[in-house]
Amino acid sequence: MRVTVDGRGVEVPSSSSVLAAVRAAGRDIPSLCWDPRTSPGGSCRTCLVTVDDDHVVAACTTPATDGMVVRTDHPIATAAVRGTLELLVSSLPARALQMSAERSELVRACAALGVAASPPDGRIADRVDTSHPYVRFDPDLCIACGRCVRMCDEVQGTYALTLAGRGPDTVLVAGADDRWIDSPCVSCGGCVDACPTGALFELGFHDPRPIESTTRTTCGYCGVGCTLDVQVRDDAVAAVTPALDGPVNRGHACVKGRFAHAFARSGDRLTSPLVRREGRLQPATWEEALDVVGQRLRRAIAEHGPDSVAAISSARATNEENYLLQKLMRAVIGTNNVDNCSRLCHAPSAAGLVAAFGLAGGTSSFDASTEPTASCSSVPIQRKLILSSVHA
Amino acid sequence: LRVAPGTLPEENSKMTGAVFAIARLQDVAKRVGAITTADERAAAAELKVPVAAVHGAATFYDDLARTRRGSRHVRICEGTACFAADGGRHIGEVERALGVSAGSCREDGSVSLQAVRCVGFCYAAPALLDGTVPYAGPRLAEKLVRGSPDAPGIPVSASSQPVVLAGITAGEDPWQHWPEVVASWPAQRLIAELRTSGLRGRGGAGFSVAAKWSAAAAGRAPRYVVGNGDEGDPGSFCDRVLMEQDSHRILAGLAYAAHAVGAERGYVYVRSEYPSAVEKLSAAVAEAAAAGHLGRNLHGGASRFEVEIVEGAGSYVAGEETALLHALEGRRGAVRPRPPYPTSSGLFGAPTVVNNIETLASVPWIVAHGGAAFARLGKAPETGTKLVCLNEAFTASGVYEVELGMPLREIIDELGGGLRDVRRLRSVQVGGPLGGFLAPNELDVPLLDSALAAYGVALGHGSLIAIDDRVAAAELLRHVWRFAAIESCGTCAPCRLGSGLGAGLAERVVAGDASALAEQRPLLATLETASMCAFGRGVPASIRTLLRVYADELPT
Numbered sequence A: 001m002r003v004t005v006d007g008r009g010v011e012v013p014s015s016s017s018v019l020a021a022v023r024a025a026g027r028d029i030p031s032l033c034w035d036p037r038t039s040p041g042g043s044c045r046t047c048l049v050t051v052d053d054d055h056v057v058a059a060c061t062t063p064a065t066d067g068m069v070v071r072t073d074h075p076i077a078t079a080a081v082r083g084t085l086e087l088l089v090s091s092l093p094a095r096a097l098q099m100s101a102e103r104s105e106l107v108r109a110c111a112a113l114g115v116a117a118s119p120p121d122g123r124i125a126d127r128v129d130t131s132h133p134y135v136r137f138d139p140d141l142c143i144a145c146g147r148c149v150r151m152c153d154e155v156q157g158t159y160a161l162t163l164a165g166r167g168p169d170t171v172l173v174a175g176a177d178d179r180w181i182d183s184p185c186v187s188c189g190g191c192v193d194a195c196p197t198g199a200l201f202e203l204g205f206h207d208p209r210p211i212e213s214t215t216r217t218t219c220g221y222c223g224v225g226c227t228l229d230v231q232v233r234d235d236a237v238a239a240v241t242p243a244l245d246g247p248v249n250r251g252h253a254c255v256k257g258r259f260a261h262a263f264a265r266s267g268d269r270l271t272s273p274l275v276r277r278e279g280r281l282q283p284a285t286w287e288e289a290l291d292v293v294g295q296r297l298r299r300a301i302a303e304h305g306p307d308s309v310a311a312i313s314s315a316r317a318t319n320e321e322n323y324l325l326q327k328l329m330r331a332v333i334g335t336n337n338v339d340n341c342s343r344l345c346h347a348p349s350a351a352g353l354v355a356a357f358g359l360a361g362g363t364s365s366f367d368a369s370t371e372p373t374a375s376c377s378s379v380p381i382q383r384k385l386i387l388s389s390v391h392a
Numbered sequence B: 001l002r003v004a005p006g007t008l009p010e011e012n013s014k015m016t017g018a019v020f021a022i023a024r025l026q027d028v029a030k031r032v033g034a035i036t037t038a039d040e041r042a043a044a045a046e047l048k049v050p051v052a053a054v055h056g057a058a059t060f061y062d063d064l065a066r067t068r069r070g071s072r073h074v075r076i077c078e079g080t081a082c083f084a085a086d087g088g089r090h091i092g093e094v095e096r097a098l099g100v101s102a103g104s105c106r107e108d109g110s111v112s113l114q115a116v117r118c119v120g121f122c123y124a125a126p127a128l129l130d131g132t133v134p135y136a137g138p139r140l141a142e143k144l145v146r147g148s149p150d151a152p153g154i155p156v157s158a159s160s161q162p163v164v165l166a167g168i169t170a171g172e173d174p175w176q177h178w179p180e181v182v183a184s185w186p187a188q189r190l191i192a193e194l195r196t197s198g199l200r201g202r203g204g205a206g207f208s209v210a211a212k213w214s215a216a217a218a219g220r221a222p223r224y225v226v227g228n229g230d231e232g233d234p235g236s237f238c239d240r241v242l243m244e245q246d247s248h249r250i251l252a253g254l255a256y257a258a259h260a261v262g263a264e265r266g267y268v269y270v271r272s273e274y275p276s277a278v279e280k281l282s283a284a285v286a287e288a289a290a291a292g293h294l295g296r297n298l299h300g301g302a303s304r305f306e307v308e309i310v311e312g313a314g315s316y317v318a319g320e321e322t323a324l325l326h327a328l329e330g331r332r333g334a335v336r337p338r339p340p341y342p343t344s345s346g347l348f349g350a351p352t353v354v355n356n357i358e359t360l361a362s363v364p365w366i367v368a369h370g371g372a373a374f375a376r377l378g379k380a381p382e383t384g385t386k387l388v389c390l391n392e393a394f395t396a397s398g399v400y401e402v403e404l405g406m407p408l409r410e411i412i413d414e415l416g417g418g419l420r421d422v423r424r425l426r427s428v429q430v431g432g433p434l435g436g437f438l439a440p441n442e443l444d445v446p447l448l449d450s451a452l453a454a455y456g457v458a459l460g461h462g463s464l465i466a467i468d469d470r471v472a473a474a475e476l477l478r479h480v481w482r483f484a485a486i487e488s489c490g491t492c493a494p495c496r497l498g499s500g501l502g503a504g505l506a507e508r509v510v511a512g513d514a515s516a517l518a519e520q521r522p523l524l525a526t527l528e529t530a531s532m533c534a535f536g537r538g539v540p541a542s543i544r545t546l547l548r549v550y551a552d553e554l555p556t
Helices: A018-024 A075-091 A105-113 A145-157 A189-196 A255-261 A287-303 A319-333 A341-345 A347-357 A381-391 B018-030 B037-047 B050-060 B080-086 B089-098 B140-144 B178-184 B187-197 B209-217 B238-245 B248-262 B275-290 B321-328 B357-369 B371-375 B410-414 B449-453 B475-485 B493-510 B515-530 B534-549
Strands: A001-006 A008-011 A048-051 A055-060 A070-073 A161-164 A169-175 A213-218 A227-233 A236-242 A274-277 A282-285 A310-313 A337-341 B073-076 B112-117 B127-130 B134-137 B156-158 B226-227 B265-270 B306-311 B352-356 B384-389 B398-403 B424-428 B436-438 B463-468
Touching: A001 A018, A001 B080, A008 A018, A008 B127, A008 B352, A018 A048, A018 A070, A048 A075, A048 B187, A055 A075, A070 B493, A075 A105, A075 B493, A075 B515, A145 A161, A145 A189, A161 B050, A161 B127, A169 B050, A213 A341, A227 B187, A236 A255, A310 A319, A319 A337, A319 B275, A337 B534, A341 A347, B018 B037, B018 B050, B037 B050, B080 B463, B080 B475, B089 B112, B089 B140, B112 B248, B127 B140, B134 B140, B178 B248, B187 B209, B187 B248, B187 B371, B226 B248, B226 B357, B238 B248, B238 B275, B238 B357, B238 B384, B248 B265, B248 B275, B248 B306, B248 B352, B248 B357, B321 B352, B352 B357, B357 B371, B384 B410, B398 B410, B410 B424, B410 B463, B424 B534, B436 B534, B449 B515, B475 B493, B475 B534, B493 B515, B493 B534, B515 B534
Parallel strands: A001 A070, A310 A337, B073 B112, B156 B398, B226 B265, B226 B352, B265 B306, B384 B463
Antiparallel strands: A001 A008, A048 A055, A048 A070, A161 A169, A213 A227, A227 A236, A274 A282, B073 B127, B127 B134, B384 B398, B424 B436, B424 B463
């Protein structure tokens, strides 16, 4: 269908929101509580635009219709957005707008609409929940937009977070107002990525120095293959974030891929192969190490036959790597002695799937399971990742 | 049981048990008093609901407060009619008489006092509930100490053809045609009759009932119908009259709605400040089931319709339809954006009709006498009758059924008999906190949404609160803003923050700082344009009319 945004016509798929049409037309408007990974919340009221007869609507929750005329610069809507941002800023400590623009959508929105920072008020971050090793929460910066709650409910499926209280006292809490570490949080980091003000943050980003480079990679923790962006500062991993356009994870990750990267800096990390010589493991080159493996395998086959060799591959390897290992065993070594650690740990789930569905795998396509039906909300992405890792 | 097994749509939601968790906490609050985190954890664990969801809901509702509750719990009204009756002095008097301040409990645990916004005794204000026993009228504290409950019944009369009051004033049986309709009327015939009647929702939004029913009927089963008995507007008590004195008419209206949309289950959500209404409706459900009007195999056919009465937990915004559905689901009674509308995605995601009590009570008469007869009443397109509520300030306060279009002056002078004693009328608040104020010289306006809109006033639920000249404008302004701040659900940023800011500005106005009035102006515009629901959008409109009517006292 065709929508006109600020005089410019754009084609958008049916069931697009007005916000999608606005973005398709290349216009940037604030949308603090909107997240591409969740249903729209419509709570922050900063994406107000006018449609058709100067009717003010929240772009994120309003469906676009064919022939709709949208204006992002209508003075009444713009004044209301500015008024709302001013209300938000007036309720926050001055430091809310002192953080760098790349870490706060609120800072960017205020800059775009010319909303001035509050005068210094001396309010310091003395209520930060520091109980959790990865997730920090500064309630004074929270605008109760609920974006993190939707992330936790709809994408992660953990339901660890809630808005509590009512009216002006509304605030985000974890569990039953628990310390974060004591709450049901599973540390996926989704809420941190979703937060538009920096109220939820991780230490890697809290460092005020900028990220120097970003490297796109695939997570090495399991076979699912989540796309991750490694954020580098000082030649070291500062943070790892899930890529929004990752075909499998679509902007989500688990605690391991998201936060468990300290091993890269660990003193006892292996950085080269080790070969046992004279009873001691000693550093070697890959060539030397592979030579040793090749010689020993050849000797074993010569003395005891190919079936004396077996391989157990790892669920942390990708599907492609697992495929190559079995190929090596069958075509080069000449044995069918191949196994994978996931066969052991996922045997019960495979048995259950076979009993229930006749197949130890998904019974519908990955995408089909995200489409909500009238009676069933969509399967959270996290749960689907678990299902697909059964396969891996 | 709030939800019968097998009636919920299959869903993978972890939230289904929340319904029971909140009901459990309501029970704890009534029996024990303060809700603790341990109570929340226990309910969450037992009912397999995320503890965050239980905590989020528990901290939302007034009745599930963490402040201790005494063995005697008194709810004192700070609604608009009680405020207008004596400027709110009754609260201080009762606090002194009980030795406890509002919102707290006496050290020894004997008495606690909770300020609530309207207990529905506006015709005899001020009022309170001692447990569930009402006290109303002057010298409230004195009566409470003496322990002599005194609360007059609601004077009710029909000045028009009784439609909603057909049972109370004319003795018509609301179930009379139900056996015939359920056995032989196609749903479309019922919807067509409603379309002919022109009946619109009486809760304030004024949406066509036939259109709402058709929309829900087009969705896939299961479908639900819900009666909205969360009559939260201070000044309005007509739904209380209906729920207490003609409960069967509401159930019959709900049954017709269920027949029209093909629902097998219905709920009536009744605010906890109306304990007697909860009781009467629950009894009526049992009676109707015994008479074969509700249940399985209705009147020999295959139809089935079951109704459950659900008690609210203290929140004004829970009367907004999306918030009400959240409350029924055991969640925070906060609004959500529409679309999707409840007719396509309502209770537990199923197509749902939410109708106000007075709306439902109109339906049995329309079925009995025909939509055309209803459409002849009122002033098209605003057809039919409306219940109006006159507060204590009137000589003849109470509930009146009038035809839509009757001039307000006739209602006030002829039905209400003008103001009692020697009080002088200063303004009339129409339609509660989201309605608006009219000056004495503006009362020739007819009781029609379209006509009132010219004065910036919304008809709302039809309450008329006469405010005499003893009430100072600044204090009235503070009263309206305070209500907004206390009852804002907090979902959208403008209302969550703007209502509190407005209350602060009004405090300054009361203290004599006139510059606060000017500071209000941009705030009103932001609230009105940016808020998510009718609450945040309606409060500014109401305040603007107040500023117009009281322009001489509040120069801007």
